[in-house]
């Protein structure tokens with residue numbers, strides 16, 4: 058009767074989805090590096106806060122648009 062350590066299958070799914078979101082973010086970031094739009098908001102094209110970029114290199118939106126929905130990556 059050892060059910061205390063049973064893995065939660067939904068936790069694995071959440072981890073996978075998080076990893077997929079990161080991979081997708083990387084893909085987008087690489088493409089934006091190539092076309093020169095990296096570091097700008099994808100909605101208003103304003104330059105992103107360098108400190109925010111350093112903390113979260115996959116950030117694609119400025120502060121005012123980051124909260125306006127989307128995946129939040």
Ligand SMILES: [Zn+2]
Pocket residue numbers: 098099100101102103118119120121122
């Ligand atoms: Zn913006």
